[in-house]
Amino acid sequence: MLTSTKRLITYDRKNLDDKTLLSLYKNMLKPRMIEEKMLILLRQGKISKWFSGIGQEAISVGVTMAMNKEEYILPMHRNLGVFTTREIPLYRLFSQWQGKANGFTKGRDRSFHFGTQEFNIVGMISHLGPQLGVADGIALASLLKNKEQVTAVFTGEGGTSEGDFHEALNVASVWQLPVLFCVENNGYGLSTPTNEQYRCKDIADRGKGYGMESFILDGNNIIEVYTKMQKLAASIRKRPRPILVEFKTFRMRGHEEASGTKYVPKTLMQEWAKKDPLENFQAYLKDEKILTEKQEVAIKEGIMHEIHEHLQMAFDEAPIVPNIETELKDVYKTFDFKAVEPKSKTEELRLIDAISKGLKQSMEKYDDLVIMGQDIAEYGGVFKITEGFVKQFGKQRVRNTPICESAIVEAAMGLSIAGMKAVMEMQFADFVTSGFNPVVNYLAKSHYRWNQQADVVVRMPCGGGVAAGPFHSQTNEAWFTKTPGLKVIYPAFPYDAKGLLATAIEDPNPVLFFEHKALYRSIRQQVPTDYYTLPLGKASMLREGNDVTIISYGAGVHWALETLDNNTDISADMIDLRSLQPLDLDAILHSVKKTGKAIILQEDSLFGGIASDISSLIMEHSFEHLDAPVRRVASMETPIPFINQLEEQYMAKGRFEVALKELLAY
DSSP states (O other), X not given: OOOOOOOOSOOOOTTOOHHHHHHHHHHHHHHHXXXXXXXXXXXXXXXXXXXXXXXXXXXXXXXXXXXXXXXXXXXXXXXXXXXXXXTOOHHXXXXXXXXXXXXXXXXXXXXXXXXXXXXXXXXXXXXXXXXXXXXXXXXXXXXXXXXXXXXXEEEETTGGGSHXXXXXXXXXXXXXXXXXXXXXXXXEETTEXXXXXXXXXXXXXXXXXXXXXXXXXXXTOHHHHHHHHHXXXXXXXXXXXXXXXXXXXXXXXXXXXXXXXXXSOHHHHHHHHTTOHHHHHHHHHHHTTSSOHHHHHHHHHHHHHHHXXXXXXXXXXXXXXXXXXXXXXXXXXXXXXXXXXXXXXXXXXXXXXXXXXXXXXXXXXXXXXXXXXXXXXXXXXXXXXXXXXXXXXXXXXXXEOOSOHHHHHHHHHHHHHTTOEEEEEOSSGGGGGGGHHIIIIIITTHHHHHSOOOXXXXXXXXXXXXXXXXXXXXXXXXXXXXXTTXXXXXXXXXXXXXXXXXXXXXXXXXXXXXXXXXXXXXXXXXXXXXXXOOOTTXXXXXXXXXXXXXXXXXXXXXXXXXXXXXXXXXXXXXXXXXXXXXXXXXXXXXXXXXXXXXXXXXXXXXXXXXXXXXXXXXXXXXXXGOSSOOEEEEEOSSOOOSSHHHHHHHSTHHHHHHHHHHHXXX
């Protein structure tokens, strides 16, 4: 509990009235008292982990009080003051930390790994960096909607070493987004001191490199933090732009309680203990006759009563009872597909034209849809799919991006949080590795974690047959079919591509939309001219027969059809999956039970691919109907090579016919 102290922090109250000063004090005191109670509960085993923000309350409280309540804040795990200053009921926080249903994640995530639209807070994930790009997306939505709002996002000095930090700052600067980047420099990233984290004198120096203003504040001086952030926020609302603020502070406890602080020199700890933001400010208020002993006691008693009352509510709450149906249902946001039937008029289109026209019609349908990607604006994208879009929709909605896949996936997520839709063009599907983390850990998990949809489509030009080598020819769908929370679509025909893309954009869940580059200009089909949708998770039966079931998708569908055309005596069910997640298992099993034989063709290399899972599913559900082992055909277990003759050898296409005939002869 607080004791009187000789003040080491000098305060300038400027024009702040007593009421505001007392409010700053109460808002700092509350998280401190909650933390002290949580440390007791941690030792009692009533919460599982704790990341202490003791000594850093002035930053959380000062920033939050400087913001308007409708403006988003993206805090970290040491920013309890953000949550309490936004007046989240304490019992909900306590339920969250105890894994109860009244928390924000239904026991699925811990600590501050959650968001709440009700209070305009978007919590972190353990990877730290992605929230910075998400803040960019939220700020972009504010900019596009002319809301005159600012978004504040927190990170620590350790987080500034991540690529996401640099990508997010660069994007915010290029697009002049209204973001306050708040860096809490508290001396240590777990046990790594700042001199092993960065070489520049101050983190604020990095703002210059990104062409943005930057400031250094005493993070323990609540008046300095509050007044400066209030001024900066007001300025950004009038003239949107990003600003970097470095708060100098210190972490008085371990990274989390189990890690301790033995690695911190005692003299350093003692020096910063004297600069405690709450003790110093309390002493100042008493010196200025703004806070009396009687007021202090009453305020503390009131907070303690609230803590005990709300703790009891959380303790009394029943533990979560596991329910498989509930868990599975919450992986995706419910999407009620409504079929839009095409009219009779059609035109012959290539695959690339169907995708372009489908994307354009979705842009016309949804005024809040934004497309982002490298070179997609005036240049029209490397495949010219968005050619002419800027003229029709403007550069606000058709946005060239820097080369920063991670930040743009995150910005797309931020647009979704702000109620908009986003389509990101991954210039080549291979480049998704540079944005892999936000795809599989942020987009995929957000709805399951805290009921936040990720209304994002990532377009993935993929595949070989174009002599582009190991970094422009992969078909990497299996990386994502493994990840719960993502939908994976892979059309083989123009008609399917246009209708499925429309549905993917309508669907509020994250969709990876694979487009095979070799099919872009080689496949033509009659396609309805108007807007229409097709259901996700429904395969297409292209041919019907009795001898064998052929299952494929993407370019593999055309390889299989070519083989059947060259072998007219083979009677086969030819299934084009179209959707890999969700998968039309019913169509597969129905066919296999009829034919008794199944062969799965994929362009990807064999091990760990989608064919392996489909084969296993057939064995599990239709074993007694099989007349032969399920056969898988895939490309070689090597990276995909560049030169034509090596690429042809690599591809599964050249091995399919032999494998099919061997299966038929079994």
